[in-house]
Amino acid sequence: MRGPGRRIGVAATLVLAASTLSACSSSDKPTLNWYINPDGQDTLNALAERCSTDEYDIAIQLLPTGATDQRTQLARRLAANDSTTDLMSLDPVFVPEFANAGWLLELPEEVASAVVDDDVLAGPTDTVTWDDKIYAAPQWANTQVLWYRTSLAEAAGIDDALQEGTATWEQVIDAAAQNDATVGVQADRYEAYMVWINALIQGAGGDIVSDTEAGVDAQVDIDSEAGRAAAAVIQQLADSGAAQSDLSVSREGTSLGAMFGPGSPGEFMTNWTFVYKNYEPSDTNTVVDAEQFEDLSWARYPRTVADEESKPPVGGINIGVGAYTENPEFALEAAQCVTDEDAQRDLAVNEGLMPARASVYDDPALTEAYDASLLELFRESVEEGGPRPKSAFYNQISGAVQSVWHSPFDVNQDTPAESAQFLEDVLQGRALL
Template identity: 25%
Template sequence: MNRAVRTGSIALTLASALTLTACGGSGGAGVAADAEQTLTVWAMGTEGEKLGDVAEEYEKAHANITVKVTPIGWDVAHQKLVAAAAAGKLPDVVQMGGSYLGEFADMGVLEPVDTGVFKEDDFFPAAWQQGSYDGKTYGVPWYVDTRVLFYRTDLAKKAGIEEAPATMAQLQGAAEAYQEKAGTKWGLSIQPGGLDTVQSFYQFLYSAGGAVLDDDGKAVVNSAAAVKALENYGSYFEKGLSEKSVRPGYDVTKDFNTGAVPMFFGGPWITNLLDENYPDLKGKWAVAPVPADKASVSMAGGSSLTVSADSDHKAAAKELVSYLTGAKGQVDWFERTNDLPANTAAWKTGDLATDPTLQIWRKQMDTARVIPSQPELTEITSKVDTAIESVTQGKSSAKEALDKAQSEIEGLVRQ
């Protein structure tokens, strides 16, 4: 998921949290799975647009079920979810991004996952953790997202780079070589500031052994490892290897195509964008794992599927979620969308099992990390965004910026 700006009012969120905690899960036994019924589903972005086709196929095999899918834009998703939760009108099944789940689970509007049906071991560890909050699981992993390194292989030859950088030191060396020997404008595209800068920083942070919150939800963003990671990140801007300005709506693939940017960290959807928009670039680029510091660790994103605590159709909703998150359904979804399967069994089939490039994504997901779910997760990560920008713009040292973020985040975490 690309996290959207939260547009719902804070007052409404707080009010819904207070009023809904007591009412979640009051739907009783509800309608039997084999009864004739309509399931309502909200899904976001591209997934919302594509899910309707899958729903039609599902209905053919389940004559008693009508699946009504409502696509929701990520830019308005949070606002609509908060309003629906406050009114007790969440749909039966909701796609839930990782930055939202803790908030809505804390409200009491999500049904805990039946771990007798959905098994943690069937999914990537980070994907399962993303659907969990306060010791319980509320979301079944639907698809996953992580970041790997995209790099221009043709320009690498000009720069004297024989293979993809495997360490963080080699990454900076490659960025310098691209500029000096291949004549690229920049060495590496990483985000200098603004919303979700933290998603660009995670690769440096996690690989250095740092984190924003530890596994217990305690703020640790000013650890020695995190400071080291931010110093490394900031050095790209200090040395002129990365662009300091923030361009609204910036599309890195355009500069990747022209050669102005020879390297960047990107998600799996970038592959399709490059193939479709820049076919002449085929054979001139490749992907590689995140260069290692202490280890090669990337962020984990994606979405889970959740069931409303007040749904009268929980049994049928659970069967639909089981279909969408099972290995067969995940392979079908990948073929339709190129979303990476969260269910590891899906990776034993077809291209997912044999394609060398896809195996890079698979390997990266094995060690990918997420921030433990928190009700105020968006506010927490925004503090890190601010800290990063203060360093990339030369306004403070990494330690000063992260000490400030640590103090602010400590007041937001729920333990």
């Protein structure tokens, strides 16, 4: 049974039915529930087993696919002061909100210094910090790069610019349009569209919001030159022949097929690190053959403006400990175990989820599994990437931006101004989101 509170006010039979279901083991050994997002399930299952000890077991609980759905599920449990949420895999953008609501256990000094030591890359370290305290342990880091076919880049003559990392969105879109190819992005109305918009704006030297510690009174900066530069890129793609037909509902998975589509020159696609493993031929993966895979190439995220370095999106997963857990000691121990070097290595080698620790990139297992240039590109992108706004109201900020910028077909030079107004109204509670 889960606790005395669960019995109130119900016919005894119903409670019996409900609670026998949720009853776990009969022994006294506690079970820690670890809510994971669905990336890398196999490795995470193995990890849960490895990190279980004589004192406790770790049980995996699966969250839905989308970042927003994952947040909703966890937040609903925590809002209900759920004591069975022990460990959770958190998208970095939700750490401030959860920490601010008091749903995450602050990591004690000795644990904090172990999980975010000097070896951890700057990007991930920043995402677990809120109000100068550490609220989670970085497990893996994600970033986007530009994936493309060498044959396409050569035909378009932008291979050099791509390899130097100086290619702009404008060049990439033109190159695709002139060669009957397409550009794959994520522009459905969901979190990854926010990721794209944020990267474009930061790539032009701007921000969506700043002074986010002020909560709802944060400074809204989206109505700026940088905002308009970002809108110009989206507008250019939407109006171009290089746009994929499902642009307005495109997600991480929907543009994978266009890379090696039959009779097509391929595509330029900004996407996360998992893409490499998705195409890499193996006994169980026959999506593409070895010759096609040889043609796959990668480059740094495109620039928004020619004279400014790009700010690749960063994401990943942090492990937080629930504030209401009955076994905080065990949960903290387990959180350290599932984020250690071995765990990060396994996730990278098996699942294509990149380490949050710099030293793991040099691990022989990784250098064998990945091309050296790709590993270097991933590490550089995580290190130099641009995070999304760090705010306790991130969900509102993201929702407000998506609402105005979707559909990508309607984006124009007025979009940033409109978006700034709406964002302010939403934060001040003057508009419905």
